[in-house]
Amino acid sequence: MSPRDFHRPAQFSGHEFEAFKGGDDPAVMHRVAHESASALLARVRNDPTPEILDRLVAFTDANGIDALAELWAGATAHSLPGALWRIYLMRAVIRQSPDDITYLFERGVRITESIDQLVAGAPAPASPEEILELADQILRGVFAGDFALALARGAAFCRLASAGATSVADDLDVIEPDRSIELTRRALRLSELAVDLTACAALERDGSLD
Numbered sequence: 001m002s003p004r005d006f007h008r009p010a011q012f013s014g015h016e017f018e019a020f021k022g023g024d025d026p027a028v029m030h031r032v033a034h035e036s037a038s039a040l041l042a043r044v045r046n047d048p049t050p051e052i053l054d055r056l057v058a059f060t061d062a063n064g065i066d067a068l069a070e071l072w073a074g075a076t077a078h079s080l081p082g083a084l085w086r087i088y089l090m091r092a093v094i095r096q097s098p099d100d101i102t103y104l105f106e107r108g109v110r111i112t113e114s115i116d117q118l119v120a121g122a123p124a125p126a127s128p129e130e131i132l133e134l135a136d137q138i139l140r141g142v143f144a145g146d147f148a149l150a151l152a153r154g155a156a157f158c159r160l161a162s163a164g165a166t167s168v169a170d171d172l173d174v175i176e177p178d179r180s181i182e183l184t185r186r187a188l189r190l191s192e193l194a195v196d197l198t199a200c201a202a203l204e205r206d207g208s209l210d
Contacts, residue, residue: 031076
């Protein structure tokens, strides 16, 4: 696959991270976001059955990512609902265009000297099916596993995909400037996701993510 073969995702094109908004009353939405996130985690951790985990992982497949946007998209980035929203958003972006995001991730792995691939837990090379499975594993780890590690894995994946998007954007800068701009925007959003998830992971390790 070459940069010129890299196709435009069906829905998450350029503005995918900006498409979801929270409610209208900040005070109410803040309270609802934190209460719902805390209650959900407590419920699952008290009874982490495979059936419950499967339903949570696949929740947005049946209900749409906008269902969670109403609860968590407007929450402070470095908070429990903010962390949950960003992990679900990462998974939604992967599922919307697995071939493209896998290509960006693989490009990022090739050009980046870091341990991010090991942290993310992705195989090398990775297929779209394996990246889809990785997204599910990371989300599953949020509810039944090491929460901080799951957030760190998500951050590592987003960093590599961001690096890949920047690299492909550079390749297309002259021959497809509009597409290059879209990829640059995507790289920025992925980078922002990585920064926020990293911060949330650090807060979780300190016991102060709420």
